[in-house]
Amino acid sequence: MSTKKLLSVIGLSIVGILLLIAVFTSWYTVxxxxxxxxxxxxxANETNTEAGLHFKLPWPIQKAEILSKETYSLQFGYNxxxxxxxxxxxxxxxxxxxxxxxxxxxLVVQWKITDPKKYLFNAEAPQDILHDATSxxxxxxxGSSLIDDALTSGKAEIEAETRDLLAxxxxxxxxxxxxxxxxxxxxxxxxxxxxxxFTNVTDARETMNTKINEAKKYENQKRNEALGEKxxxxxxxxxxxxxxxxxxxxxxxxxxxxxxxxxxxxEVTKQRIVMETLESVLPNAKLYIMxxxxxxxxxxxxxxxxxxxxxxxxxxxxxGGN
Numbered sequence: 001m002s003t004k005k006l007l008s009v010i011g012l013s014i015v016g017i018l019l020l021i022a023v024f025t026s027w028y029t030v031x032x033x034x035x036x037x038x039x040x041x042x043x044a045n046e047t048n049t050e051a052g053l054h055f056k057l058p059w060p061i062q063k064a065e066i067l068s069k070e071t072y073s074l075q076f077g078y079n080x081x082x083x084x085x086x087x088x089x090x091x092x093x094x095x096x097x098x099x100x101x102x103x104x105x106x107l108v109v110q111w112k113i114t115d116p117k118k119y120l121f122n123a124e125a126p127q128d129i130l131h132d133a134t135s136x137x138x139x140x141x142x143g144s145s146l147i148d149d150a151l152t153s154g155k156a157e158i159e160a161e162t163r164d165l166l167a168x169x170x171x172x173x174x175x176x177x178x179x180x181x182x183x184x185x186x187x188x189x190x191x192x193x194x195x196x197x198f199t200n201v202t203d204a205r206e207t208m209n210t211k212i213n214e215a216k217k218y219e220n221q222k223r224n225e226a227l228g229e230k231x232x233x234x235x236x237x238x239x240x241x242x243x244x245x246x247x248x249x250x251x252x253x254x255x256x257x258x259x260x261x262x263x264x265x266x267e268v269t270k271q272r273i274v275m276e277t278l279e280s281v282l283p284n285a286k287l288y289i290m291x292x293x294x295x296x297x298x299x300x301x302x303x304x305x306x307x308x309x310x311x312x313x314x315x316x317x318x319x320g321g322n
Contacts, residue, residue: 015161016052021058021059026055026056026057026058027053027054027055027056028053028054028055028056028064028066029052029053029054030048030049030050030052030054030066031051032051033068033069033070034051034066034067034068034069035047035048035049035066035067035068035069035116035166036048036049036054036064036065036067036116037064037065037067037116037117037120037201037265038056038061038062038063038064038065039063039064039065039120040057040061040062041061043066044116044117044120044121047117048064049069053171056078063264065116065120067113067116067119067120068113069112069113070112070138071110071111071112071180072110072111072112072113073108073109073111074108074109074110074111074127074130074131074134075108076092076093076106076107076108076109076131076134076135077092077093077104077105077106077107077185078088078093078106081312086256089256090104091106091116092135094190094226095138095142095143096142096143096152097142097143097145097146097147098142098143098144098145098146099146100145101147102188102189102190103127103142103150103151103187103188103189103190104186104187104188104189104190105138105142105184105186105187106160106184106185106186107134107138107159107182107183107184107185107186108182108183108189109130109134109166109179109182110179110180110181110182110183111130111170111177111178111179111180112177112178112180113177114177114178115176117176118175118176119175119176120176122173122175122176123172123173123175126175126176126177129170129173129175130170130175130177133166133169133170133173133181134166136169137162137166137169138162138182140165141158141161141162141165142158145158150187151189151202152190152202155187157223158184159183160182162182163181163182164181165177166179166182178308180198183200203234208262219319245295258273289295
């Protein structure tokens with residue numbers, strides 16, 4: 001074979017190879033959960049988020065970088081190996097609280113790619129930046145929190161503050177990532193003895209709170225009983241006050257009426273008052289009205305005589321008169 005013919009075959013082969021490359025690199029597909037960035041000579045100039053088959057200029061003019069739209073999870077402080085076992089990184093999670101206690105804190109950060117261009121070209125390793133920013137954020141928040149808050153009731157607030165701080169850092173770095181959520185997986189003390197001591201302290205505090213609540217309940221009960229008794233006493237006193245005022249008002253009215261009668265006829269009124277008083281003081285006594293004119297016989301006991309005369313004598317006396 002001549003040299004000219006050989007060169008012709010080589011040229012045709014090269015052209016065929018180039019045509020195959022052009023054919024196979026001139027189209028790309030985007031799934032529903034994906035997004036694509038078209039890079040032209042190393043410059044990102046188009047983002048495609050529509051699913052389906054798309055065409056572009058062949059390689060090496062353009063290439064398509066396919067990225068996922070899904071939500072990613074960054075595991076901070078631990079990892080899961082191929083066998084499903086959890087591998088902890090205590091050095092990474094060891095932190096100092098605001099009251100100078102040591103805790104082990106691991107968490108999960110949920111994030112997603114919201115700007116593919118910036119994610120590809122604004123940082124060489126955006127996930128490493130996210131990891132470092134997560135470490136800085138959680139250490140800052142734990143460093144300003146008390147150990148009681150970190151281990152018990154303050155976890156939700158720590159999560160929210162960590163998410164806000166991490167989101168602000170990622171926004172400053174401008175790497176095309178959005179932080180969606182931060183979830184504390186585990187916050188614990190570094191060894192068993194410290195954990196046991198803290199558990200005892202926590203139990204004692206809960207017991208104290210229980211006793212305080214019981215004391216407050218007893219206090220409220222006794223206060224309510226005292227207030228009820230006070231109200232009853234006030235009500236009885238008010239009723240007695242009204243009764244005495246009405247009684248006094250009636251007595252005044254009676255005295256005014258009596259005084260009017262006395263003013264019209266003093267002697268008769270005086271005698272009637274004396275008799276009424278004697279009747280009230282000596283209800284079973286017999287009263288005799290006597291006229292003391294200086295004689296011997298002061299009164300005639302007619303009642304005694306009437307009871308002494310038998311019925312027969314009365315009958316004969318009546319018959320003889322006829």
